[in-house]
Amino acid sequence: MIEFEGAEVRYPGGVRALQGVDLRIDDGELIVVVGLSGAGKSTLIRAINGLVPLTSGRVTVGERTLPGLDRRALRELRAQVGMIFQSFNLVSRSTVLNNVLMGRLHHVPLWRSLSGLYRAQDRELAMEALELVEIVEKAYVRAGNLSGGQQQRVGIARALAQQPSVLLADEPVASLDPPTSHVVMRYLQQINRELGITTLINLHFLDLARAYADRVIGLRDGRLVYDGPAAQADEAVFEEIYGRSLTADDVLEGQGGL
Amino acid sequence: MTRASVRGSGARAAAQVRPERPFARFRWTVTVVLLALLAWSTWSVDATWGRLLQAPGRAVGFVGTLVETASLEPLGVALEAMWESIAIAWIATLLGAALSFPLVFLAAANLTRSRVRQPVRQVLNVFRAIPEIVLAIALIPFLGLGPVTGAVAMGISSIGTLGKLSAEIVESIDDGPLQAVEASGGGRLERLRWAVLPQAMPEIAAFWLYRFEINIRVSAVLGVIGIGGIGGFIAQAVERNVFERIGLGLLVVILATMLVDAISSRLRRRLIEGPSPAAQARRERASTGGGPTGDDAA
Amino acid sequence: MSGEASVDRERGRTEPAGRQVRPRKPPPQPFTILGLAGLVAFTLVTAWDWALGIGFDPLALPGELADSNPAMVEGLFNVTDADWRAQYVELLRTHFTDPDSPWPLSLDSRIGGGLVETVQIAVLATIVGAALSLPLAVLNARLGAPDRVTHAVVKALNNVNRAIPDVIWAALFVVLVGVGALPGILALTMFTIGVVVKLTSDVVDGIDRGPIEAARAAGASHAAAMRTALVPQILPAYASFSLYAFELNLRGAAVLGFVGAGGIGQAMSYYWSQLDFEAVSVIVFVYLVLVIVVEQVSISIRRRLG
Numbered sequence: 001m002i003e004f005e006g007a008e009v010r011y012p013g014g015v016r017a018l019q020g021v022d023l024r025i026d027d028g029e030l031i032v033v034v035g036l037s038g039a040g041k042s043t044l045i046r047a048i049n050g051l052v053p054l055t056s057g058r059v060t061v062g063e064r065t066l067p068g069l070d071r072r073a074l075r076e077l078r079a080q081v082g083m084i085f086q087s088f089n090l091v092s093r094s095t096v097l098n099n100v101l102m103g104r105l106h107h108v109p110l111w112r113s114l115s116g117l118y119r120a121q122d123r124e125l126a127m128e129a130l131e132l133v134e135i136v137e138k139a140y141v142r143a144g145n146l147s148g149g150q151q152q153r154v155g156i157a158r159a160l161a162q163q164p165s166v167l168l169a170d171e172p173v174a175s176l177d178p179p180t181s182h183v184v185m186r187y188l189q190q191i192n193r194e195l196g197i198t199t200l201i202n203l204h205f206l207d208l209a210r211a212y213a214d215r216v217i218g219l220r221d222g223r224l225v226y227d228g229p230a231a232q233a234d235e236a237v238f239e240e241i242y243g244r245s246l247t248a249d250d251v252l253e254g255q256g257g258l
Numbered sequence: 259m260t261r262a263s264v265r266g267s268g269a270r271a272a273a274q275v276r277p278e279r280p281f282a283r284f285r286w287t288v289t290v291v292l293l294a295l296l297a298w299s300t301w302s303v304d305a306t307w308g309r310l311l312q313a314p315g316r317a318v319g320f321v322g323t324l325v326e327t328a329s330l331e332p333l334g335v336a337l338e339a340m341w342e343s344i345a346i347a348w349i350a351t352l353l354g355a356a357l358s359f360p361l362v363f364l365a366a367a368n369l370t371r372s373r374v375r376q377p378v379r380q381v382l383n384v385f386r387a388i389p390e391i392v393l394a395i396a397l398i399p400f401l402g403l404g405p406v407t408g409a410v411a412m413g414i415s416s417i418g419t420l421g422k423l424s425a426e427i428v429e430s431i432d433d434g435p436l437q438a439v440e441a442s443g444g445g446r447l448e449r450l451r452w453a454v455l456p457q458a459m460p461e462i463a464a465f466w467l468y469r470f471e472i473n474i475r476v477s478a479v480l481g482v483i484g485i486g487g488i489g490g491f492i493a494q495a496v497e498r499n500v501f502e503r504i505g506l507g508l509l510v511v512i513l514a515t516m517l518v519d520a521i522s523s524r525l526r527r528r529l530i531e532g533p534s535p536a537a538q539a540r541r542e543r544a545s546t547g548g549g550p551t552g553d554d555a556a
Numbered sequence: 557m558s559g560e561a562s563v564d565r566e567r568g569r570t571e572p573a574g575r576q577v578r579p580r581k582p583p584p585q586p587f588t589i590l591g592l593a594g595l596v597a598f599t600l601v602t603a604w605d606w607a608l609g610i611g612f613d614p615l616a617l618p619g620e621l622a623d624s625n626p627a628m629v630e631g632l633f634n635v636t637d638a639d640w641r642a643q644y645v646e647l648l649r650t651h652f653t654d655p656d657s658p659w660p661l662s663l664d665s666r667i668g669g670g671l672v673e674t675v676q677i678a679v680l681a682t683i684v685g686a687a688l689s690l691p692l693a694v695l696n697a698r699l700g701a702p703d704r705v706t707h708a709v710v711k712a713l714n715n716v717n718r719a720i721p722d723v724i725w726a727a728l729f730v731v732l733v734g735v736g737a738l739p740g741i742l743a744l745t746m747f748t749i750g751v752v753v754k755l756t757s758d759v760v761d762g763i764d765r766g767p768i769e770a771a772r773a774a775g776a777s778h779a780a781a782m783r784t785a786l787v788p789q790i791l792p793a794y795a796s797f798s799l800y801a802f803e804l805n806l807r808g809a810a811v812l813g814f815v816g817a818g819g820i821g822q823a824m825s826y827y828w829s830q831l832d833f834e835a836v837s838v839i840v841f842v843y844l845v846l847v848i849v850v851e852q853v854s855i856s857i858r859r860r861l862g
Contacts, residue, residue, distance in 0.1 A: 079775030089766030106775030345602035399628035
């Protein structure tokens with residue numbers, strides 16, 4: 001379970017990225033967070049694993065509560081929360097397998113990660129994670145040689161190798177074309193269904209949000225302005241969240257080229 | 259804590275084939291070659307490795323003596339020697355800059371055709387390859403052993419790097435202005451003056467300054483063969499166990515080198531990035547006549 | 557000026573010219589004036605023949621070059637003389653062959669041994685120095701250091717290290733471990749660290765930070781994050797700089813012998829003190845060939861590293 005209580009984030013420049021957010025997420029939910037860019041979606045997600053510290057309020061993830069964790073406890077929290085990034089954040093010069101093994105870093109003794117001599121069981125977990133996103137045949141290929149969609153699947157595998165109980169995805173399809181976007185979203189949905197991992201996904205395409213989410217959360221100017229089932233999130237709701245009428249840029253199918 | 263597997267992978271895993279771990283030939287080759295070189299050098303070199311163990315103890319004693327004998331008395335001589343090293347480095351840099359400058363444009367691919375460019379590049383490479391000490395020794399029959407010999411040797415040796423890297427800077431300039439000058443009827447020299455220099459000069463000058471920083475170190479090194487400067491000063495002090503000179507000489511060379519580095523790197527940044535926004539705004543106010551003698555319509 | 561006039565005519569004064577103000581030509585920037593004046597003054601002071609200058613006269617230089625020491629020229633490079641060339645080849649043979657040995661090349665002479673030792677010193681210093689440099693380069697970059705204090709300390713220490721010329725390190729290590737190849741190896745190790753750490757850590761600032769964020773998000777410790785997300789990105793540059801350091805070490809190793817730290821410089825200073833300029837010439841020649849060959853090999857490897 002994840003719980004936000006009066007969560008606030010104020011950046012050094014004075015920008016208030018999150019304001020008084022109260023939110024409760026149950027285990028196994030698939031939640032899509034929508035909002036314009038700058039509405040606080042990234043901040044909300046990064047507050048869960050402490051990449052962005054709260055300036056007031058609390059976030060509880062399982063039995064750990066931020067802020068107030070020491071470095072070790074914070075790393076333990078992060079180890080149980082997998083993260084997927086818009087720009088994949090793979091080491092392009094390393095092999096796919098070595099990238100996925102980064103998901104094991106918390107569980108691996110330092111001398112093993114420094115020398116690159118991972119245990120067989122960690123390699124096995126990494127291989128299984130690659131099999132889940134059906135890209136295991138690329139295990140020894142350099143990550144930089146893969147297409148965008150393939151790289152994002154490796155990104156998902158890296159998060160899965162953590163054996164997480166929560167999965168955070170920050171605009172996972174924003175760098176991908178529409179067909180590939182659906183492929184990636186389907187993997188995230190399958191993982192949520194089959195493994196029961198609580199999943200939060202930031203998106204700005206409302207059709208994707210409606211197609212894959214159980215529950216939609218809307219943010220505007222750092223405030224929670226919508227929280228309800230995806231089925232009820234119609235265009236009027238999105239116009240309310242965005243604070244303007246919808247355009248072709250707001251739907252994936254409206255994207256040019258295809 | 260580690261569970262045996264990432265759960266639920268059964269169905270999909272069955273259809274996929276895991277690849278064999280490929281043999282990392284490049285990595286193994288590098289490792290084997292490096293280990294072989296290391297082993298050969300370690301066994302066969304004439305080094306008494308056991309003395310490494312005494313070194314820390316001796317270092318403590320040595321530093322202790324340096325502190326005990328610390329004295330400002332030789333400061334004048336040390337500063338004089340340091341100044342001489344800086345002077346040698348400066349003259350060498352100017353010499354290298356002046357001698358390499360014409361070659362830069364002959365070595366740049368966007369200005370000179372390859373029939374001329376390739377030989378010039380080769381000449382630059384030769385200058386780059388010759389160690390300063392070799393040049394210095396070759397010059398001794400003509401110039402004797404002194405600071406001028408060092409400056410000329412380092413100047414000639416600087417031609418190679420200065421020429422090559424400056425040519426690379428010239429090659430990286432924007433092509434547009436070159437074509438513009440050509441289109442308005444400018445010849446080779448006009449192109450150089452109005453299209454190439456404005457774009458490349460700040461970086462080239464910054465690179466000269468960088469070479470100056472390097473040359474200070476080189477001039478200190480050449481000091482030990484007798485061209486003068488701080489290198490010879492410290493080496494002689496070490497040879498004769500004049501501890502107050504060793505300590506002070508080290509202090510002077512460290513502080514002076516770091517000081518010159520700091521000044522030079524600040525100048526280089528200023529050269530490449532131009533004046534700070536604040537200074538730029540001040541100048542604009544001054545030139546558009548915002549001051550008391552302002553002549554604008556308002 | 558005439559150009560501007562014609563432009564005005566073309567425009568035909570359709571625009572209200574009164575609105576626009578032509579700026580005066582701005583005065584040269586203070587930086588330019590002061591900089592140029594400073595450079596000229598500094599040059600005059602350092603070049604003049606007085607207490608603060610080295611007495612460098614570019615006009616007299618050609619004359620001085622023409623007026624040489626015949627004995628030294630005779631010894632070092634009298635290449636136009638056929639007898640001298642024959643004698644030179646003979647000298648190379650005596651220094652690099654051994655009648656008792658079955659091999660066509662022998663490196664047992666003072667010169668041959670010095671060359672081998674120079675290579676060994678450069679090899680050991682480069683491998684040891686480069687190995688130590690990788691973690692130090694990470695710490696020397698703001699992004700790579702775990703905290704500000706570590707970063708500041710490592711950076712300050714390396715700046716001090718870089719300010720000490722390699723030959724001074726050599727002289728100091730001669731005091732600590734005695735004469736021979738060991739102080740030379742240690743001195744060039746310090747030099748290698750200075751070069752490789754500086755150049756490599758400059759690369760760190762330009763890398764992709766995404767993977768580091770990913771490693772942190774996975775709960776990795778700082779050290780593990782740096783090793784897996786940062787090091788692979790800087791590895792090609794690091795390898796290239798290490799090879800470059802090897803080239804520099806091979807050149808630097810020649811001077812070490814003058815302070816008793818081994819290598820070819822020892823033979824050089826020995827024959828120099830014997831006024832045996834032919835031998836000095838042989839050393840310089842063979843050493844130059846070695847440096848050029850190694851540099852060509854190194855450059856071709858570095859090109860492959862991209």
